[in-house]
Amino acid sequence: MKRFLIVMAAVLFTAPAFAIDTSKAFDDPELQARYDKLISEVRCLKCQNQSIKDSNVFLASDLRREIRRLISEGKTDAEIVDFLVTRYGEFALYRPRASGKTLVLWIAPFLLVLLGGFAMFRVVRHRMSLSIDDETVKEG
Amino acid sequence: MARYIALLVAAVILLGFLWFGLLRGDPRALPSPYIGKPAPLFVLPTLKDQSKTVGSADMAGKFTLVNVWATWCVQCRAEHQFLMDLAAEGSIPIYGINWRDTRPEALRWLQQLGDPYVASGFDADGVVGIDWGVYGAPESFLVSADGVVLFKQLGPLSWDIWERDFVPLMADGGASQ
Structure with missing residues (x-):
C-alpha cells in the first residue's frame, strides 16, 4: 500500500x-x-x-x-x-x-435545416390530410 | 417503386462519396497555398559554414528543388539515395533546408550518406520552415527561374514521382507559366 x-x-x-x-x-x-x-x-x-x-x-x-x-x-x-x-x-x-472558398462550409448547416424543415412540413401536411381511422391503410 | 429508385440514387451518391474518400490518397496531406505564387524569400547560414549564407538570391534564374530535411526524419533517410542520384544526373540544383536539427548530426549525415545539395541552410529554430508552410519533413518544392513555386511534394521523392509530377513542369525551360 x-x-x-x-x-x-x-x-x-x-x-x-x-x-x-x-x-x-x-x-x-x-x-x-x-x-x-x-x-x-x-x-x-x-x-x-x-x-x-x-x-x-x-x-x-x-x-x-x-x-x-x-x-x-x-x-x-x-x-x-x-x-x-x-x-x-x-x-x-x-x-x-467566411470567404468564397469556405462559403459552402458556412451555409451548408442552414441549407440542411431548411431542407429537413421542408421535408418535415411535407410529411406532416400529408399525415394531417389523412382521416383519423385509416391506420390499416398502407402508406405510399 | 419511385421510393426505391430514390433510395437507390441516394445510396449510389453516398457510395460515390465513400469511393472518392477512399481513393483520395493521404487525407492528412494539405495542398500548399504557395503553388503558383512566389516562393517565400529566405536567407539562412549554411550548414557547413556558419559565416556563409544561402537563400533565395542564390536560386534565382534557374529551376531549383528545395528539399526540407532533418536527421530525425526517418523518411528523409529513405529519400536520400534518390537525391544523390538526382544530383548526379545534374538536371536541377538541389538546395536543402536542414529543419530543426543539430549541426553535428546533420554534418555527420551528409558525411555518411553523401551530400546532394548545392548548399543546405541551417534552420535551427524552424522559422524558415514556418515561412514555407512546412509541417512534416521531407517536403520538396519545385521553384521556377522567376521564383514561383510550381509543385510541392509531401513525403519522400522517388524517380516515379519525379518523372510524373516534376519533369513535365520543367518542360518549358525555366520560366513559370
Missing part, C-alpha cells in the same frame, strides 16, 4: 512536467487572453485534430512562439490569422473564415 501511494504520488507530481507552456506568455492580461484564444483556434498541422495549444510537438511550439512574437510586435488578430493562412492555408484554422 505504501509503495502504491508513493507510485501514485510520483505519477501525480510529474504531470506538470508534461504540461505545455506552464508559464504565462504575457504579463498584460489582455495580450495573454488574445494569445490563449489564438492558440486554441489554430490547428496543429502535424498532429491534426489538436490545436497548437494542446500539442507539444515542436511545430506547435514553433507556431506558438511565432504568435507570441507577432502579438508582441503589435500585430492585430486578423494580421496574425493572415500570417498563418498565407503559410498553411485555411485548414490551419478551426473556425475557417
